Amino acid sequence: MFDNLSDKLEGAFKTLKGDGKLTEINIAQSIKEIRRALVGADVNYKIAKEFTDKIKEEALGTRNVLSAVKPGELMIKIVMDELVELMGGQAVGINVKGNPGIILIAGLQGSGKTTFSGKLSLFLKEKKKHRPLLVACDVYRPAAIDQLGVLAEQVGVPIYSEPENKNPVEIAQNAIKHAKQHGFDVVIVDTAGRLAVDEQMMNEIEDIKNGIQPTETLFVVDAMTGQDAVNTAAAFNERINYDGVVLTKMDGDTRGGAALSVKYTVGKPIKFVSMGEKLDTLDVFYPERMAQRILGMGDIVSFVEKAQDQFDEKEAKRIEKKIRKNKFDFNDFHSQLNQIRKMGDLKSLINMIPGMNKMTKNLDIDDSAFKKVESIIQSMTEEERGHPELLNMSRKRRIAKGCGQTIHEINMFIKQFDQMRKMMHKLSKGGNMNKMLGGMPGMGK
Secondary structure, eight states: HHHHHHHHHHHHHTTTTSSSOHHHHHHHHHHHHHHHHEEEEETHHHHHHHHHHHHHHHHHHHHTTTTTSSSHHHHHHHHHHHHHTTTTTSOOOOOOSSSSEEEEEEETTTTSSSHHHHHHHHHHHHHOOOOOOEEEEEEEEETTHHHHHHHHHHHHHHEEOOOTTTHHHHHHHHHHHHHHHHTTTTEEEEEEOSOOOOHHHHHHHHHHHHHHHHHHHHEEEEEEGGGHHHHHHHHHHHHHOSEEEEOOOOOOOOHHHHHHHHHHHHOOOEEEEEEEEEEEEOOEEHHHHHHHHTOOOHHHHHHHHHHHHTOOHHHHHHHHHHHTTOOOOOHHHHHHHHHHHHOOOOOHEEEEEEEEHHHTTTTOOOOTTHHHHHHHTTOOHHHHHGGGGGGOHHHOOOHHHHTOHHHHHHHHHHHHHHHHHHHHHHHHGGGGGHHHHHHHHHHHO
């Protein structure tokens, strides 16, 4: 997402390259390109114009004050600040206080409400240490209860449902009583949607909200629908006055207009962004981090946070000892690969590192790349995994047959593994590895 917008904004900043300072002429040229980029990203023209007018005013006001700063860098800073402000300024938390806290999930059919409900329950359980209960209140869509049940089982969270009851208000109220009796401190109510906004759906979600008095109401919207998503968000807000927005399918082929416009249009913060079907792909929305990604600066803070989520201190100490002794083996390497995979989509992770988005722009980076390496390691015996030096030619031939790859590919992998092992061993001497990792918050140890 945002790739096209990022490229066009970069082009707008390039119009200032070579200029000694900001002038009315080069500011006007840059502003024109920025506005065109925003409209191309499906941002409403009125919003794009107001946004660029603010940038123009700020640029004209600072052009003489900050003459020591290059004009391109100054414009990037101004656009960055205005993007952060446009998307809400700062992250806004979710309110789960109460006995229990009640979260009402609303949105159109197909927006990803049910999947988000599962993701949110996992987020609250794993990261916030709550005891959530999922509630199935979609009484119309075939297999809706079954879908939520499958998700509940995957994340290890109980589900409350009444398959024979067609009254969603009654189901939700009964679920809250059940939660109080059984010690659940958060109730997540998944509701029915429609293919488009209609009076029946609005009346029903309004009745549910009035009937359970939620501590938090979230509107789930498909980011791939662009301005339609923003218009739908506005229509729902008029009726149920929700507390925040959730943008789903952020990994799809979307231009990003919804993320940039919804806060301005509706006046409600984006609280979460969701990508893909994996249940651990839910992130708190940080406007500053999103602005950095849009401007091609990466998002190293989110990258480190994802690494810390998978960080196992005992395992790290064990690996470090083996690296120091130059005993790092294929079992250890496979363990590290699994930790990386748990962090999420590989290309998304790489693009969080500053500067890497340009390098990977035209590369097809697929998580299946890990499978090739895994197939090689899994074709080894336990003894070979623990002792890489045993891999002579006859063993390599057997491994190649076992994983369906060529001797050349096996040799390349072993050579790269050996180079990596030597480099890590070299870095581990004299505390160099700790110094290197120490530059990343929380990673030094």
